[in-house]
Amino acid sequence: MTKTCGICGNKISWYKLKFKDGAMCEKCLIKYKFGTKWKIKSTAMVAWCKDHSIETIKELINEGKNANDINTSDYTLKNQLKEIDKKQASLQENNASFNLSDELAKDTVDKINKLDLPTEFKQALITAKIFDIFAVKKELVFLPQIINLNNEKIIYACSGSLNGHTWLIVCTNQKIIFVNKNLLYGMQEKDIPLNAINAINYTQGAVLGSLSITNGANNFIIENVNKMAARIMAKKIQETQLNVLKVKSTNSSNTNYDELRKLKSLLDDGIITEDEFTAKKKQILNI
Template sequence: MSENNYEINNRMEQIRQQFIDAGVSDLFGTKKEVNSLPDLLNADETVLYATSGFVDKGTVLVVVTNQRLVFINKGLIYGTDFKEIPFKHINAGSYSKGMVLAKISVTNGANVTVIDNVNKSNAPVFVQKLKYAISQKEEEQTHVVVENSSNDGSVNNLRNLKQLLDDEVITQEDFDAKKKQILGI
C-alpha cells in the first residue's frame, strides 16, 4: 500500500470514529460522499455532526466541522458538488419537523439553504451542533484578537479594541478588561 493510500485510509478511520463520537446515525444514500471526506476536509478539521438530506433535488451529505459547514453531492456518473459556508457567514440555523421528516434552514447573508428530507430526530441535533460550532469559533477568534491586541499596549490598540466592541466581535467585559490592562489601571 502506498504512503498516500495509507494516509487516506488512516484519515477515513479518524472520520468514521468522529461520526461515532458525534452520534451520527442517518447517512442515507451518501456513501460516496462520506468516502470523499478525506480529500475534502483539512487534516486538523474535526467532524462534529453530519446528516443526509436533499438540497436542490439532489441527495447531499451535510457536515458540521469545527471549522465550517460543508455540503457534498457526488454525482451518479461524474463530478462532485462541494459547497462550504464559513461560520462567520452564517446568520442562523433552524429546523421544522413534519409528520415523518424534517427540514433544516441555514441562513447566510441573503441566502437561505434548505435541506429537505432530513431524519426527524437528526434535525434538532444538527442545528444545535451547528450553533455550538459557530459559538466556539467566535469565542476562539475573540480570544486570539484580544490576546494579540493586548501585547501591543498602545493607545491605538484601545481604538482597535473599541472598534471590535462596536462590531460585536468582543464583549463589553473583554473590552473593559483590556482597557484596564492597556491603561495600567
C-alpha cells in the same frame, strides 16, 4: 351557543367570559371586575368561571361582591401544576428523542465500519454519533479528500435533499460542508464558514424534517432530513458556531494586549509621545 349575557340579558359581542352554563358580556365583565376590555383578570379566573354557573355569579353580585372577592388560589396552583407537567413532558420527549438517536447511532456503527474509509474517519463519524447516512455512502467515502482531521474535527453529519438531489451535510469545527455525487456533475462540494452563518433553523414533521441555513443573502433549504437528525444538526451548528466566536474574541483580545504592551514600551523609551500612545490605545480598544 349562548348569545345573551347571563347577568344583564344583553346580546354578547365576540368578547365574552364563559361559565359552566352561560357567558358574560364585556360590559358586565368590566363592571364586576372580571377583567378589562382587553383581557380577563387571570388564567386562574378563567378556569374558576368554567367550573361555576351563572347562578353562582348572580348570588355573588346580589351580596354586593365582585371578582375581587373570589378566591382563585386553588386554580392558580392547578395552572402552575399544568405548566410543570407540560415542561416535564417536553423534557421527557427531548430525552427520549436523544436517547433514541444514540441507539440509532449504535446501530449505524457496523455500516460505518464497512465503508471504504481510513480508520480515523470511521472513528470520527462514530464519535459524532451519526446515524442518518441514507443514500450518502459515496459522499462519506469522499470526505478524506476535503477534510484534514489533523486540524479539523467532524461535529455531526446527516443527509438531506437540496435542489432535488440528495446531499451529505457535514458540520465541522470550522464550516458546514455540502457534498453530492451524481452522474451528470460528478462530485460537488459547497462550504460555508461557521462565522459566515447568519441563522440556522429547523422544522420537524411526523418522520422527516428540514434545515434552513442563512448565509448573507443566500438561504439553503435542506429537506427530507430525518427529524431527529435535523434538530441535532441545528443544535450542533449553533453550539459550534458559538465556540468559534468565543475563540475568535479571545484571540482578538490577546492580540490587542500584545499591541498595547509594544506601544507602552515605545512610550517608555521615548519613541512616541503620551498623546500618540493614548490615540493609538483608543484605536486598538475601539473607544
